[in-house]
Amino acid sequence: xxxxxxxxxxxxGMAPAAGLTALGASLLPHGLLHAQGAxxxxxxxxxxxxxxxxRGTIEAFNALYPNVKVNVFRSGTTEVMNRLRTEIAxxxxxxxxxxxxDAISMESLKAEGRLLRxxxxxxxxxPARYFDTERTYIGxxxxxxxxxxxxxAAFKPKSWKELLNPALKGQLIMPSPLYSGAAxxxxxxxxxxxxxxxxxxxxxxxxxxxxxxGNGAVLQQVATGEKMVGVLVxxxxxxxxxxxxxxxxxxxxxxxxxxxxxxxILNTTSNLPAAQAxxxxxxxPEGQKFSTTLGYFPLQGNxxxxxxxxxxxxxxxxxxDADALLKGAEADRKRFSxxxxx
Numbered sequence: 518x519x520x521x522x523x524x525x526x527x528x529x530g531m532a533p534a535a536g537l538t539a540l541g542a543s544l545l546p547h548g549l550l551h552a553q554g555a556x557x558x559x560x561x562x563x564x565x566x567x568x569x570x571x572r573g574t575i576e577a578f579n580a581l582y583p584n585v586k587v588n589v590f591r592s593g594t595t596e597v598m599n600r601l602r603t604e605i606a607x608x609x610x611x612x613x614x615x616x617x618x619d620a621i622s623m624e625s626l627k628a629e630g631r632l633l634r635x636x637x638x639x640x641x642x643x644p645a646r647y648f649d650t651e652r653t654y655i656g657x658x659x660x661x662x663x664x665x666x667x668x669x670a671a672f673k674p675k676s677w678k679e680l681l682n683p684a685l686k687g688q689l690i691m692p693s694p695l696y697s698g699a700a701x702x703x704x705x706x707x708x709x710x711x712x713x714x715x716x717x718x719x720x721x722x723x724x725x726x727x728x729x730x731g732n733g734a735v736l737q738q739v740a741t742g743e744k745m746v747g748v749l750v751x752x753x754x755x756x757x758x759x760x761x762x763x764x765x766x767x768x769x770x771x772x773x774x775x776x777x778x779x780x781x782i783l784n785t786t787s788n789l790p791a792a793q794a795x796x797x798x799x800x801x802p803e804g805q806k807f808s809t810t811l812g813y814f815p816l817q818g819n820x821x822x823x824x825x826x827x828x829x830x831x832x833x834x835x836x837x838d839a840d841a842l843l844k845g846a847e848a849d850r851k852r853f854s855x856x857x858x859x
Contacts, residue, residue, distance in 0.1 A: 557584035560791040563601060563612040565594040565698060566778070567733070570811050577807045578798050585791045593731055594618045594698030605631070613786040614795050616657070618698030619776045621705075623654040624843045626781065633782040637793050638800060642817040647777050656777025657799040659814035661832060662703050663773045665739050665749040668763040674746060676770040677713060681720045689726035690738050691748035694853050696730045699750055703774040705842040705849050706835045712771065719856055728857045740764050752812040755826060772835040777816065 564571055568591065575587045590600060594617045604610045610631075617623070626632050632653035640648055640655065647656035664680070666673045672684040680689060694701035707713045727744075729735060735747040736754065740762045751773075754766035780799050782792045798804045805815040809823045822829060842849075 556582045556790045556794045558586070558788050558791060560585050560587045560788050560795060561590075561611050561613045562587055562616060562795070563590045563597050563614070564616040565597050565618050566591065566616060573811060574799070574807070577804070578795055581798060582791070582794055585788075585794070587795075593696040594622065594701070595696050598622050610783055610785050612783050613788055613792045614780060614782055616778065616780045616799075618660070618778055619702045620649075620654065620656075620779050620839060621702065621843050621846050622698065623649070623779050623781055624839065627651070627653045631784060633784045633786065633789075633792075635782060635793070635796060638797060640800070642802070642819055643800060644816065644818070647816050648779075654779040654781040655796070655800055656779050656816055658778050658805075658808045659775060659816055659829065660699060660778060661751045661768075661773040661775040661814075661834070662699050662748060663751060663754075664767040664769055665736065665747045665754045666765050666767060667739050667742050667745045668765055669742065670745040672745075673765070673767065674769075675767060677707070677717065678771070680726070680746065681717070681724055683724070685724060685746055687725040688745040689721065689724060689747065690735050690744040691721075691726060691728055692732045692735055693728040693730060693857070694850055695728075697732060699732070699774075699776045700748070701846060701850065702776055702837070702842065703748065704853055705845065706774045706837040708845075708849060708852075709837060709841060710771065710835055715852065718853065722856050728853075736762075736764070751814075755823070756812045759825070768833060770833075772833040774835055774837070 562575070566574065571589060571591050575589070579585065579587070590597065597617055601610060601612055601615070623632070627649065635652045635655065638652060638655060643655070649655065664674055672682060674680055674682065674685070692700040694704045704718065707718060708715050732750050732753055735749050736757055738744040739747045739749070740757060749766070751766055754764050757764050758766070780796045782789070782796060786792045802817060802820060805817045805820045809815055809820065812823055814822050814826065814829055
């Protein structure tokens with residue numbers, strides 16, 4: 518059963534998702550690590566997933582493991598990590614499983630020796646670039662960041678550079694890397710791309726782009742026409758458009774940035790069987806199929822992307838060095854804050 522963490526800001530719904538009992542039953546033949554009856558007790562999940570996704574994912578997991586009570590702390594990646602860091606400093610980290618936007622924070626925890634090696638995982642169908650070679654963390658889905666525009670926008674940029682067009686002055690919005698892990702990676706990738714760099718980011722500010730707390734606020738303002746163009750994660754734009762929202766998602770010609778929403782188990786976990794079962798579910802074929810119902814690109818090549826989505830192999834990405842991003846993450850956030858405030 519899914520129970521919100523006592524310190525969470527909002528309470529997620531608890532209505533069971535339709536068809537999940539059948540989903541759970543179908544997982545057993547694939548030999549996930551533990552049988553249903555062998556996994557029980559409390560599991561503490563720290564995640565930056567949107568509320569709807571966290572609720573659905575845990576309901577799907579509980580359909581397979583009904584005796585696990587999942588307690589959730591949910592916020593932006595930066596706030597999740599700040600909370601975990603505070604607990605670590607106090608000598609009492611509460612998280613069993615961490616499920617956040619980007620691998621940069623995972624690399625930091627790995628370097629400190631705080632992540633468990635997940636040798637139990639079956640990664641045969643997941644490309645090696647999506648998980649740590651030592652298996653201390655593993656991606657669970659592909660989430661790209663590109664450009665979202667209001668369908669009525671007079672000018673629709675086709676590249677990152679075109680966000681600097683004076684026609685868009687005062688009409689731009691993006692999530693802040695001080696809150697969003699995906700945005701932090703985007704800033705890191707932009708700043709290390711020769712044709713963009715920090716002059717491009719400074720140009721965004723000069724063109725009166727605003728930075729808000731999360732992707733949800735970006736979508737809302739672009740969908741309502743308060744702002745005409747934004748920087749946004751793909752699934753939010755695709756899902757909103759499918760529901761009739763007047764938005765379009767554009768792949769910039771220079772390339773998208775992406776995160777894989779990696780999962781990890783803290784080596785201080787108090788419920789290892791439940792933690793292993795939870796991560797195993799996320800990367801199992803059925804778990805990957807379930808993530809597509811939430812609007813995500815799967816990492817497994819044998820799982821079909823949501824209807825209407827482009828093929829993963831057709832997507833273009835900005836190159837980036839994960840080690841360089843890790844080493845420069847704090848400096849990147851500070852420099853962004855100096856430019857945009859906050």
